[in-house]
Amino acid sequence: MAPYFLRNLLPRREQRAEGRPLLEVLATLTWVQWGHFWSGWLAWTCDAIDFFSVSLSVAHLQTQFDRSTHDITTAITLTLLFRSIGAVVFGIISDRFGRKWPLIINLLMISVLELGSGFVESFHAFLAVRSLFGIAMGGIWGLAASTALENLPVEVRGLASGILQQGYAVGYLLAAVINLTLVPEAAAGWRSLFWTASGISAFAAFVRFLLPESEIFLRAQAAERARGGSTTKKTKIFLHETWEMLKRHWLLCIYAILLMTGFNFLSHGSQDLYPTYLTQAKLFTDHNATVATIIGNCGAIAIFVLLIGAFIPLWILPSSFGALAAGAFCIQFGVQGAWGVIPIQLAEISPPAFRATFPGVAYQIGNMVSSASAQIEATGAANLHTTIIDKNGQPKVVSDYATVQGILIGVVAAFVLVITIIGPENYGSHFEKSKAAFEEGAGRDEIVEDDHSHPNSNMASRPTSLQIVDEKRSTPEPV
Template sequence: MSQLQVSNKPWYKEVTKTQWRALIAAGSGWALDSMDVMLYSMILVHVMSDLQMDQTMGGFLATLTLLSSAIGGILFGMVADRYGRTKSLMLSILIYSLFTFLCGFSQTITHLAIFRFLLGIGMGGEWVAGAALITETWDAKHRGKAMGLVQSAWAVGYALAAIVAGVISPIWGWRGVFFFGIVPALVAIWIRKGTKEPEIWEKMKAEESKQKTKSKPKLAELFSGKVLRWTILGALLSVCAQFGYWGLFTWIPSFLGTPIEQGGAGLDIMKSTTWIVIMQTGAWFGYVLFGFMADKFGRRKAFILFFVMAAILVPIYGMTSDATRLLILGPFVAFFGSGYFSGFGAVLAELFPTEIRATGQGFCYNFGRGVAATAPTVIGFMATSIGLGAAFGFLAIAFGLAALLVLLFLPETLGKQLS
């Protein structure tokens, strides 16, 4: 592991235009990915009513999207290694925006399930393409910050989904909310025009061209040699972290809007929207500060702090029904219950070599997402008997296991140069 170089310049003055461009491309794609995916959670109560779904089915459709996103992430990881990070990023955005739009035409649960499944393919692809683009474009000493800034865009998109639903739903209903999901397609066009491929990837392709060979990244390469242990560790850590996140944040909008006697907080739509926006402000700071902390103190310390605090705060949040207390507690829950995602892109990039980096990132992150896809269904099922708030307490186990995995097995990769 190389030593970080010390500079008297503010960190942001060391960043090139190409690096900023890559960050904006990945960040905007991630924000709009978040918006399109979370629109479902914001209007889930209305969708369940119109299409006659119970909480278990509502959770299952969220699970279905996460399952397909796992497939998309693994698939697009290989596409990004073969054809380029920016091309993969652009295509993934086009896919999730188109099928979010089509969700608005759903007449049955089956229609909605099909569109949500296809939407998930693009959702999974966006993360891996953007993560590979950023981690290969930014310098090692600022890699954590960059991924923190990109990951923070998820909170922006989550809050934007709440605002879109709050404004459009009362006027055009839940279908109109989904129609708004086509907007991200415009970003894909912008990305295609001026975002460059990382230099390290270009050099690899140039070398392949000289040798007249073509890279064919295979998942099998992740399960052999020295990278096998990182594949297993990355996948298990992703399972625990994402189970906790999706089990909680898929159902928070419904929790806030569900009557107190049914295990919720009993807030009206305007209060729910406001509480979610404020909560996601906390998430934004969590994503950003995790990146800075990871670059300053190391990846391991940042991960352990966030996972442990999430394990403590999430059950407390679920047992709270007072609106004021939820308003105060929410940003802290989101800060620690979301911010750790900023570490995945950097750590996974630092564990895998260039030729299989996106494949490794895509597999680990999205294998975890695929298994964690059961979380919305599990929490929805538990909610039918004990209520949503009580069901949230179950998620502390996932956060606690994630902290143990980091403590016992994850190496410190701070400052590692990519190769």
Template structure:
């Protein structure tokens, strides 16, 4: 059976190589979190310096997210066609180039364009890193390794506020230096990623069994013969994802991820802006933002340690319940003050990051077959960015016209819908091989079949 072809890879204990792939994939996620959140630090400064309207403030926040929407769709499909490794390297070039150009932007429009282009690379990395890591990870440790990507994203976001506090003496130029630092780090990761071999699962699916054998032999797996023809492609990847039986999983992955990002990005990309409504202290604003971000990191750590023990489904459902409760209390509390605002936003982010914020990188990589795995990751990422765009582009305008408390009900509603989708559709996938899951949810092993 197809599921037996990679049994040796799935039964392999965690090795230094697995940790290397995880660290280098997580480094991309760290940069995603860092580069996305830098705009939250820059907004109070550039809004005042460039006299920005509420719409332009929202557009600057959403520009990278819109770029991620496009990048995930385009590069997800290219990753399935051209391979994981090529795109694993190419997308980081975008991190370096566009972050550097953005650092020298002289007006809002230049920054907006640069952020959009940077977003293309950010969206690409979601599809590439998750697909590559999932295809190398042992089945019993896959959830833990995959969720560490999400946890590292939150660490990257939190580090933004650490650097903001350290670089506060630089004043208006602080965010520019932060972008340059991100570009330097991306260059280091690009150099280190060159040593990662192509995914043997992808090679086998392309009929390149000898190359897949060579990769597995180099990793210490012996006695495996994956030589055989490429799996036949009966449909385009998009038709496959949007047709039964995979349509159910496509709706599930896109639906809960959309609802999560609608709430999460609306909160995190405007945390300093939201906190400024209850304090006039710049230091207090960044300290409060850092506390919320660190609580979010703690939530991700909780999820990482539970995902292979209690499973994906319980984490997802409990995460949405916690988001709903924290945001509802905040929406009902008219004058929470700085401490109350930090506490409740922190709790919302804690539950979000312990559930939907980390399993969103796991489910699309597990329930879809190799031939469309990166495309599915790209589609899920793209749809989720629509939620993020709604949560960022119009939030300043909505807050100005309706007030923060009314806007919070939008996030409460998103949590309820996300909970409903999770309760109705979330499967349990812990400890099972990718081939076994592919057979169950695609209704056929055809896309995974290889000769032996």
């Protein structure tokens, strides 16, 4: 038999027992299922708006605090570093107590801290607020993805995953549009971007408030009440099952972190300093740099890691607005296209009872490792210079962001390609059939014996991929 990574290279048609046509399944979704999906999407969109508020305001923040680009990007690095804490805290709370209120509280926290970011007057206060913001922000992805995907039938989760992940590109796009239209007109300047982002996050919390708890948690809680389980007992079981999960899936945890490290380097390396690169290395105005960012994110919204390598020259070599905007469009099409499969990929390979904690922590630790992307690029560009012709036809020495970013993205794209090929998958996993994290056996990936109460119970009689994969998971997947 061919080695695992070689078999991953071979195209194959996946089979799902009694799989129904996509349009037929979409027609059966209830308004609550649609509501859960779009509330998760909106939460993830808010995450991007709030995060990229700093990236789009680097020049304004330099003026406000009289600091260098390297100093300002420290705020981005700190936000990414502290997100792992939030992923652990909110992921555990969500897997233990449910999806609804942890996500609402999480969104309200980032709303308050984003609002506070727009009021600070000193650089150190700004760094402190952005660090706290990172903790709050860290919980969003795992909670948003589990809220959006776990209540949907298995047949539509792949499509839903792609749409969910593009909420990040939509958020960046919205932040860029606000920066282009509101910021130049508002007396508050760059602060108005942060305040607007805060309001959108509060609105997302209100939307989630209107929707019920996840059906899977309602089912598990009802079963526990029927068995007479107390809160103290459920917490003890949760802690025990968490330890069982870590013993069973430690190698899978390492793989997921490596995968997310590569993907986060890919996104942050191509996005965080892009507006600064255009203004300082290509001498664009703030207006044109923001327009190019918008065009780039349109490409992202419009799955291919291989395309990224092909588009790098178009992204960094031209000097004209049209060519660079086309490069931004293509590079973000590749980056975000590849990202589109990540929510469902992580949800399917994760220990099924820990669908908020496992993907969220893996994602945010990857963020933590890649947190220095902007500073790596800023430092590299500060020590590498090139000469360009300015608008007056005169030669000018500028920081060579193009070469630094091109090398970083090229190396990371190759890493992501390799780590994806050699990694495991669990396509079509019926993780909705698994026990909740506070039920005995959850850490061993046990499924619920009778899940006919689930809204997708027409799938209950089918053989599930979890039943097939459970034995395979007793030994770690090859990495």
